[in-house]
Structures are given as C-alpha cells and as structure tokens.
Amino acid sequence: MLNGTTLDLRALDIYTLTLAAGKTYTLPANNNLDQLIVVKSGSVNIILKDTTQLVGPGSIALVLVGDQISFKNPSTKPVSWFILGYQSINPVNLQRGYNAGPSFIKDWNKLKVNKSAKGETRSLFDRATTMFERFEIHATALNPGYASHDPHTHRVEEIILMLNGGVLETINQDLKDAHAGDCIYLASGSLHRPINNTNQQCYYLAIQWHNLKPTNKPIIMVIQRRDFLKNTTIGIAGLSLAPLFGESLFAAPTAHTFRKSTPEQQGITSSSILDFITKAEAGKLGLHSLMIIRNGYVVAEGWWDPYKPDLKHVLNSLSKSFTSTAIGFAVSEGLLSVEDKVTKFFPNDVPANPSPYLNDMQIKHLLTMTTGHEADTSGPMRSDNQVWTKGFLSLPVQRQPGTYFLYNSGATYMLSAIITKVSGKTMFDYLTPRLFKPLEISGIDWEVSPQGINTGGWGLRIKTEDIAKLGVLYLQNGKWNGKQLLPATWAHDATTYKVPNTPVKGQDTSVSDWQQGYCYQFWRCRHNFFRGDGAQGQYCLVSRDLNTVIAITSEVQDMQKTLNYVWDYLLPGIKPSTLPADTANQNALNQKLATLTLLPAKTDFGQSTRALISGKTFNIKDNALAVSRASLTFNADECIFILKGNQTEQNITCGLNKWIKGETTTAGVSAQNAIARK
Known part of the structure; x- marks a missing residue:
C-alpha cells in the first residue's frame, strides 16, 4: 500500500495480508521496526509471546522491536489485516518502550465506548514505545452528516485508516473522498477535517506519533485503495499544498441540539437544497449560514467561512x-x-x-x-x-x-x-x-x-442554531422536548394574521412577502409560512404545514430576493413523505456544505501608496458619528486601522487578502459582552 519516508519516520511501510481458511502465518521479528497490526476483516487467532487471543475487525496488536507475532485463521473464510511497520528518525529506545509495557493485543469488542451525538469513540492506547515518546491510537465512529472536529492543524503527523463507510476529508484547500480500506496520511501542519458524507455510520482509526523535532513544512498525502503507489517516498508521491490562509476557510457544520438526517429521509430532495445554495451564490445573496430542520431533524446546515457555527451573528x-x-x-x-x-x-x-x-x-x-x-x-x-x-x-x-x-x-x-x-x-x-x-x-x-x-x-x-431553536419552539406551539414552555395560545396568536401591511405604491401585493400581514412581531409569508426577520437578511422561516424551519443569516439588501429563491428553488423539493435515497446528490450536497466560503475581496495597495499613507493620522471634519481622526498602518500582510472619536478609540487589525479575527465593542454593549468581528 505505501512504502516511504516522512518528516518523523525514517521508514514507513503499510500493506495488507490475507490468510486463507485454516492456515497459519508467522510475521518474523524485526530488529529495526515496530509493527502495528489492525484486523481488517474476519476473525483471527493472534499469537504474541505466550498469549493467544481470538479477535475481530478493528482489533489491534502492537509489536515492539524484536518481538514475533503469528496468526491462525480458525474459520472457513479468508481473514485479512493491515500491517504498519515504522521506524523513527530518532534512535530506537528499547528501555523506554519496555518500561511502558510489552507488546500487546487489544480486542475491539472489549474497548470502552464513549457515545455522543456525533457517534462514538474508542481509545485503543496512548503510551511510549521503543520508537516514540508517545504513540496514540483511537477509533472514531461518525454518524451521517457529522464532522469529527473543526478544521485544524497540529504538529504531529497522523494516519487515518478507514475501517468502514466513508468520509470527505478536507486537507488544506483540497477535498478527498476516502472509503473502507483507504489510508490518509496527514503531514505535520496540514489543515484537516473529516466529515461523514454518506448515509451510514463510518469508522476509522486515527494514528499519531509524537516526536520533538519542530517543522513548518506541511506535506499532504491521501492514499486510496484504488491507486496506491509503491516503492516511492511520501515526499515525492504526495501532493504538496501550501495553505492559502493561516486558518480554515472551511466552516464546520456542528449542530448541538437537533438530531441529524439525510434530506430524503425527511422528505426533502438533496438536489433542491443544492440548487438553492448554488443559485443563491450565483445571485450574490451574501449568505453567511443556512440551517434546514424538518420533523425535528437537521437535514442540511452550512456556514460560509469565516462564519462559524459558534459565532454570534x-x-x-x-x-x-x-x-x-x-x-x-x-x-x-x-x-x-x-x-x-x-x-x-x-x-x-x-x-x-x-x-x-x-x-x-x-x-x-x-x-x-x-x-x-x-x-x-x-x-x-x-x-x-x-x-x-x-x-x-x-x-x-x-x-x-x-x-x-x-x-x-x-x-x-x-x-x-x-x-x-x-x-x-x-x-x-x-x-x-x-x-x-x-x-x-x-x-x-x-x-x-x-x-x-x-x-x-x-x-x-x-448563533444560527439558536435562531432555528426559536423557530422550532413556535413550530411546536410553544413545546420544547415535550414540555410546554410558552403557552400554545401565545405561540398561535403571535404568529397568525393580525393586521394588514400598508400598501406600497406600484408593488404587486401577491408577490411581496411584506404584504401578507403582520402578527405580534412576526410577519406572515406566502405559502402559509410565518417568519421573523432582520435587516440585511436574517431569517427564521417556519411552516407548520410542512413541519419545517429554515434559519438563514446573510448580508443582502434585497431581502425579497432571498425569499423568492427559497420559494422557487427550495420549496418545490419539500415533499409530503420520505423519499428514496439519492446518494449522488447527497454526496454533492455534503461536499458543497463542507466547502462554503466567502473569500475576502482582493486588494492591491502598492508600496508607493502604502508609504504615502501608512502611519499618518487624518483629521476628519465634524460629523454625526463624532469620528475625529483615523489612521492606517501597513505591514507585510496586515493593516492596523485606528478610528478615534471624542471619547473612544477603535483599533482594528485588518487582513490583506485574508481574514483576521478580532473584537470590538459598540455603544450600548458592556465590556463583558464585547462582540466578535471579522
């Protein structure tokens, strides 16, 4: 499967072996490599020193330098396993490895399972070995639509070994599909995030080794079972990508309250959601986030980076x-x-x-x-x-x-x-x-x-999910988790027609969602929806008929245009009952949701322009905002913008062709409630 070198490994060799029914195989002792065994399929007797143990898929054995391991297939079907042989760039330390414990076998079925809304995790081991100060392996199961974590980087190299199912792996600015039997190598410093883009649970092993050598040279490689490269170093065979930005441009969809489902399971076509998003981007609706809930399930959610699930809007x-x-x-x-x-x-x-x-x-x-x-x-x-x-x-x-x-x-x-x-x-x-x-x-x-x-x-x-929560509360007539929080009478009265809207001259009231009537701080909409909304495109759309809530945040001037897109592209895909699975469009939708981004506007400040204005203070004429002075100070990839008022001073660091996180305070917001700006 793979043979080569990496930043921290003098040698890395990954391959599979298959053992016929009733046969025995002995893996010779190796005086240069530690070896990790991962059972791929079937059940096999593993003989390690004086221990014999029958284990199934997902089980592992750690074989330290100099130890021998044997396998016996007691079944009538072939069994197979992965073998990972590796040697650190640092000298082998036998004393350290054996002080941490001898070679061992771990039975998958006896591992402690930690369950969550995302799926489950199992820790296989975390210890020193003859090769590493620390060697750690854990297994992760992801439910459909869930990501393991936000896109992030870390110093350690990592191998993802897919046991079953599939993920869409973000690697810097690239996306790779990985399925059972695939191996993903993540070099030190590479930006990554796996998301289950299938309609079934997936399992994978995450393998990490810790050395102390620093690096700033990210190398990324994905090795798939369909196109493994043999006898080639990772540095040559791998795809080398430098990140465009210092942090993720991919926002991680992470709902914390609602259950997840595929759109088709809840009677919505994935193609209609994908069509809405594609048309909205082409129509320059400036979407920041989208969450669609039907029958209590999140069927689609996404954030256009740099907006994030945990960012207040x-x-x-x-x-x-x-x-x-x-x-x-x-x-x-x-x-x-x-x-x-x-x-x-x-x-x-x-x-x-x-x-x-x-x-x-x-x-x-x-x-x-x-x-x-x-x-x-x-x-x-x-x-x-x-x-x-x-x-x-x-x-x-x-x-x-x-x-x-x-x-x-x-x-x-x-x-x-x-x-x-x-x-x-x-x-x-x-x-x-x-x-x-x-x-x-x-x-x-x-x-x-x-x-x-x-x-x-x-x-x-x-947050976007909080908008959706309010919508679900009213959708359920004031109930939350089976408890009546808000009186049903109010939930009904607040969202039903109370007064007509004042007509706008020349406006066709039949196609305006601002002419369908007003309630108690909610609007009536076409198609028997009701909504709360806010300037520049913040929406909480609710249909009791369709048992659906749509939460949207954005920055758009023509708010009717966004609603038109919902009615024209998304609404036709909401059907009365469950639909057949549509794997192709589900995968396309998941990939789209995983790569939503708002790229910064490109700027080009020439050196002469920077030199002309950088660091200088500009006095501003009297104005309603009471702004008196401003300055811009440039460095290589940032600009510090200072805005001074009569009693205030704002210091904002702006990225040049990149996003930079920062905070400001505004009048009326206490210091403890300072808000994040990007």
Whole structure:
C-alpha cells in the first residue's frame, strides 16, 4: 500500500495480508521496526509471546522491536489485516518502550465506548514505545452528516485508516473522498477535517506519533485503495499544498441540539437544497449560514467561512420575535395584558400635553406596529441624550392606534421597557430562565439603552442554531422536548394574521412577502409560512404545514430576493413523505456544505501608496458619528486601522487578502459582552 519516508519516520511501510481458511502465518521479528497490526476483516487467532487471543475487525496488536507475532485463521473464510511497520528518525529506545509495557493485543469488542451525538469513540492506547515518546491510537465512529472536529492543524503527523463507510476529508484547500480500506496520511501542519458524507455510520482509526523535532513544512498525502503507489517516498508521491490562509476557510457544520438526517429521509430532495445554495451564490445573496430542520431533524446546515457555527451573528430586527416571546411569558404570568395602555407603565414620562391618540395606545398596538405614528420612532426617541421611553411618548401620534401599520422599532423598545417595569429585570435576564436556558441558548448578548434597558427591536446576537431553536419552539406551539414552555395560545396568536401591511405604491401585493400581514412581531409569508426577520437578511422561516424551519443569516439588501429563491428553488423539493435515497446528490450536497466560503475581496495597495499613507493620522471634519481622526498602518500582510472619536478609540487589525479575527465593542454593549468581528 505505501512504502516511504516522512518528516518523523525514517521508514514507513503499510500493506495488507490475507490468510486463507485454516492456515497459519508467522510475521518474523524485526530488529529495526515496530509493527502495528489492525484486523481488517474476519476473525483471527493472534499469537504474541505466550498469549493467544481470538479477535475481530478493528482489533489491534502492537509489536515492539524484536518481538514475533503469528496468526491462525480458525474459520472457513479468508481473514485479512493491515500491517504498519515504522521506524523513527530518532534512535530506537528499547528501555523506554519496555518500561511502558510489552507488546500487546487489544480486542475491539472489549474497548470502552464513549457515545455522543456525533457517534462514538474508542481509545485503543496512548503510551511510549521503543520508537516514540508517545504513540496514540483511537477509533472514531461518525454518524451521517457529522464532522469529527473543526478544521485544524497540529504538529504531529497522523494516519487515518478507514475501517468502514466513508468520509470527505478536507486537507488544506483540497477535498478527498476516502472509503473502507483507504489510508490518509496527514503531514505535520496540514489543515484537516473529516466529515461523514454518506448515509451510514463510518469508522476509522486515527494514528499519531509524537516526536520533538519542530517543522513548518506541511506535506499532504491521501492514499486510496484504488491507486496506491509503491516503492516511492511520501515526499515525492504526495501532493504538496501550501495553505492559502493561516486558518480554515472551511466552516464546520456542528449542530448541538437537533438530531441529524439525510434530506430524503425527511422528505426533502438533496438536489433542491443544492440548487438553492448554488443559485443563491450565483445571485450574490451574501449568505453567511443556512440551517434546514424538518420533523425535528437537521437535514442540511452550512456556514460560509469565516462564519462559524459558534459565532454570534447580529440579528437586527429578528430580535423583535424574541421580544414578542418575552411578552408572551409575561401575559401567561399575569404581569400584563395586551389590552393594557402603554402610558400606564410610564406615568413620569408622559408629556404634560400628550398627543391626542397617545392615551389610546395599547400593548397590542406596539406588538402589531399600529401605534398610530407616521414615522419610525427609534431615531427621534434617541436624540438629544434623552430617556428613550420619554422620547417615544413625546412624539406625535397622528393616527388612531390600531388603524395604520408602520414598521416601528421604537415600539419594540417600549415592549422591552415594559418587561423591565413589570419584572424588575432586563428582558435578557427575564428570558434567561424561561427561554434561553431551557433551549440551551448561551454565550449571547443583547444591546442596552443608556437606561440599561435591552433595545428589544434590534441588538440581539446569537448563533444560527439558536435562531432555528426559536423557530422550532413556535413550530411546536410553544413545546420544547415535550414540555410546554410558552403557552400554545401565545405561540398561535403571535404568529397568525393580525393586521394588514400598508400598501406600497406600484408593488404587486401577491408577490411581496411584506404584504401578507403582520402578527405580534412576526410577519406572515406566502405559502402559509410565518417568519421573523432582520435587516440585511436574517431569517427564521417556519411552516407548520410542512413541519419545517429554515434559519438563514446573510448580508443582502434585497431581502425579497432571498425569499423568492427559497420559494422557487427550495420549496418545490419539500415533499409530503420520505423519499428514496439519492446518494449522488447527497454526496454533492455534503461536499458543497463542507466547502462554503466567502473569500475576502482582493486588494492591491502598492508600496508607493502604502508609504504615502501608512502611519499618518487624518483629521476628519465634524460629523454625526463624532469620528475625529483615523489612521492606517501597513505591514507585510496586515493593516492596523485606528478610528478615534471624542471619547473612544477603535483599533482594528485588518487582513490583506485574508481574514483576521478580532473584537470590538459598540455603544450600548458592556465590556463583558464585547462582540466578535471579522
């Protein structure tokens, strides 16, 4: 199978042997190599010194320098096994190896199994040997659609030996399919990640050896059973690739709550999902993430690198649907009623001469965006450093509340302020034991006003899976894991038609998802969906008819275009019942989801331009943002951007033709809730 040298190995020889029924074979002692035996198929008696043990596939034997091993096939069928012979570049240390223990046999069926949502793991051994300071082998089973880990690199070399099933292996910027019997060599420093892209569980052994010699020369090689190269060193036969970026450009899809399934098992065609993604990329919809859940199963999920599963994403107005949920809890606890007058909660903030319709405004008008205002209040209420609630109540209410729809983020802020009034807590703290903790939504933050009240209508930052969790909660009429968290009446009332949207001149209402009616901080959609959404393309789409939730984050101006793509390309593939397996399209979809990326925009700052501006401070004229000075300082592949205001200074390190992680803070977010920017 393989014969050659590597960075840490003077010799590496991998091959298979097959033993006919009833036959015996002795592997001669080797005074130069340790040897690792891995049973490939069948059951075989392994004789090692004074021990004879009958073992099956996955079982291993470690044979130290100078020891002899024999095999006897007691069955009526052939048996086969892998043999890995190896010699370290460092001198053989017999004392170290035998101090750690003698040669041994490990029976696969007697190994401890550690199960998880991904699959399971088994540790075969982790010890010193005559060749290495440390030699470690573990077995991993991956369920369909799961990745073993995020793409990463490490100093040690590694061999992946496929026992059954298949994986799609990311190796730097390359992708390789590997199946039972294949061997993958991962050189020191190579970026890698295996994902099970089949519809059945797969098993593989991960073999690592630890030497102390440093390196910065990644070499990558994949050896497949169909095209093994013999009598060639790895350095010559292997594919040498230098990473384009210092960290992964492949985001790892990792859901932590929902079960996984193939699309076809839940009645969705893989081809329709693949078509949606392909068309969305071609249509420049700027997708950051996608998660599709049907019947409680994740059937597809992906993140366009540098976005990651654990990265909080700004929701913009999708935050409003979480605010509606808080009101639902408060109603169920008797803290308020949707019929309550808004002024009731803020007697000290009501102006001496209120607008005529102000006293008619009720909580339900805040919820349905029918407060009677003719312009969004979120800007004016924040002007002149005033108390936001007082600013809202001071604005003219030109129409009778309940008669005129106007999208109004200030109304949602007032809902948050009311929650704080009746509960004595911020809405974030109020929702934590009622919503966030039961749904296992953690590591999130929500912006606050100068008065310490969560902004309500915007400013919540959560993960894609958390968006999907809210959708599933409402899909299940307020139930989570069989428990009624949110009253079913609220889950129904909040997502059903309440008021018509104000028509837009020249707009065909039959094809606009902003003309299907408004609920309690949710929108009605075509095709009997409802949704929460936020500016620049944050969506939580829910269909009770289809038992489906679609969560999307993105950066797009034409949000209707994204919905059109969902209806045109994805929706036709959602069928009433289970579909036959479609291995070809499932594999194509898995490969697509594993390689989603947003490449940085290419920049070309010539040396003369850099020299002209690098390190210089530029004064900026008076402006609404109170930005006074800015500077750019260039080095080889980065630029440090400094932006100064009256009381603040932002230092941002920008990559040149690459992504760099960083953090900034924004007004309204406490230091402990600093958010990640890329």
